Amino acid sequence: MPIRRLLRESVPEATLAAVAEDVADRYGEPSAEFERLEANNWLSVPLVVEDRWFVKVIADQHSLVHAVLTTGRNIGAFSSGTEGFFEHFSTPVEMAQHELAATQAMRELGVNAPEPKEAFEHDGLGVLVLEYLPEFRTLDELPEAEIAAFAPALFENLARMHEAELAHGDLRAENVLVAPDDGEEVLYFIDATRVQAIEDAKAYDLACALASLTPHVDARPAVDAAREHYSTEDILAAREFLDFVNLRPDHDFEAAEVKGEIERAAD
Known part of the structure; x- marks a missing residue:
């Protein structure tokens, strides 16, 4: 099975629905309709919940691929004559927390980025919630x-x-x-x-x-x-x-x- 398909199917639909419900509950939204997005993203399963929140769901498989990519990128950095400078995160929730912090740091500098909402753990998954940009x-x-x-x-x-x-x-x-x-x-x-x-x-x-x-x-x-x-x-x-x-x-x-x-x- 191709790796993109494997990662896309790494989180069952029922689990994605539970994550969407968790997000909706956190913001007092009674409904939890969601859409899984088609994206060439190897490091999460992206969702849009209630057309209001962009949600990345990160599983252990995504963390594993991140480790492999990080190793490859650091080898490439060595080939350019410098030490490797890419860092890996040990858990899915750490991946979500880092992207939340990086997004907040960009916005504090006046660089446009979707508004970061929160990062949390849901049954071992990392969940990142950002503002949804409907038109881009x-x-x-x-x-x-x-x-x-x-x-x-x-x-x-x-x-x-x-x-x-x-x-x-x-x-x-x-x-x-x-x-x-x-x-x-x-x-x-x-x-x-x-x-x-x-x-x-x-x-x-x-x-x-x-x-x-x-x-x-x-x-x-x-x-x-x-x-x-x-x-x-x-x-x-x-x-x-x-x-x-x-x-x-x-x-x-x-x-x-x-x-x-x-x-x-x-x-």
């Missing part, structure tokens, strides 16, 4: 001209996180949402992970941002947008992670082209 598109779903227009905002928000010593750790187009806020479409950041060695993690984040943009935006304007918020030294540090990022299945870009533009910008 992921960054890579936009027309190329719109992606280019959002590039400066992407690096501005990323730099704000980095200045506060906060790294995202899993930045990719699927984790950057575009949603309306007071009539204007803005970027929202989701699925932050936990990292150590913050300087290396910042360079990795920056490499991931360039990798997310350049399938849709030419490398030169993407690098130039990054330079509005990052120094030449920062951009050169990100270059060292591009080959590693390019090995990940969720990134597909021309690393050599991006490296060339970084070298041009550094001259």
Whole structure:
């Protein structure tokens, strides 16, 4: 059975219904209607409860996959000439608690993220409750001209996180949402992970941002947008992670082209 299907079916429907009821009870909602979302997320089963709450249900299987992915990412970091900086969580509820804290930290910095509600344990499962954004598109779903227009905002928000010593750790187009806020479409950041060695993690984040943009935006304007918020030294540090990022299945870009533009910008 493919791993995505295995993980998607890791939590029975009856258990998901019980989790939805638990969430509804916590907020005084008499009904607990829920919808399981189709998502390429290996680390949780995502639900929407009563069209009000976005809920991630995390099982032991998801924690196991997180451990495997963390090991692989740290090996990749070694190949880039640095120590591994990705951290693993030992239980599903720890995974939920960390994402809650990371989301709250982003919002405190003025970075848009869904409002964090709570993280709790339900019969051994980790449950994360966030604000549900009913209208959104992921960054890579936009027309190329719109992606280019959002590039400066992407690096501005990323730099704000980095200045506060906060790294995202899993930045990719699927984790950057575009949603309306007071009539204007803005970027929202989701699925932050936990990292150590913050300087290396910042360079990795920056490499991931360039990798997310350049399938849709030419490398030169993407690098130039990054330079509005990052120094030449920062951009050169990100270059060292591009080959590693390019090995990940969720990134597909021309690393050599991006490296060339970084070298041009550094001259």
